[in-house]
Amino acid sequence: MGAVVVILLFVLFLVQGLWMAFHAENRYCSLVGIGIMAQIAWQVFCNIAVVTNTLPNTGISLPFFSSGGTSLILLLAEMGVMVNIGRNGERARLERENLHHLREEQRKAKTIVLDTARNAQPER
Numbered sequence: 001m002g003a004v005v006v007i008l009l010f011v012l013f014l015v016q017g018l019w020m021a022f023h024a025e026n027r028y029c030s031l032v033g034i035g036i037m038a039q040i041a042w043q044v045f046c047n048i049a050v051v052t053n054t055l056p057n058t059g060i061s062l063p064f065f066s067s068g069g070t071s072l073i074l075l076l077a078e079m080g081v082m083v084n085i086g087r088n089g090e091r092a093r094l095e096r097e098n099l100h101h102l103r104e105e106q107r108k109a110k111t112i113v114l115d116t117a118r119n120a121q122p123e124r
Helices: 004-023 025-053 069-110 113-117
Strands: none
Touching: 004 025, 004 069, 025 069
16 A cells, blocks of 8 residues: 555656646756656656566666665755746746736727727817
């Protein structure tokens, strides 16, 4: 039961990471985020395959759980990049929405209402 919970947590983690990557502010950030999540997914897949004896022992550790200082440091650095991608993606989305509302207001201000135009007095 515990292994199923760990696998489900990794699936949720990967889905959330890919969601952040797909909603990043530009293509470069999207590709970096997808690459980080793919690397973590590959590590999880290899480790689960080794544990279930589907693959021979590869020496790849389970992300965030297995011992190993360098692996943990690099994973935490990658998570810092993902947090930055997610934060900037949210900021970029809010800026796009604000810009859209501003342009919509400007468009409405420039639009002439037909009834007002018909009732307007011609200049003499």
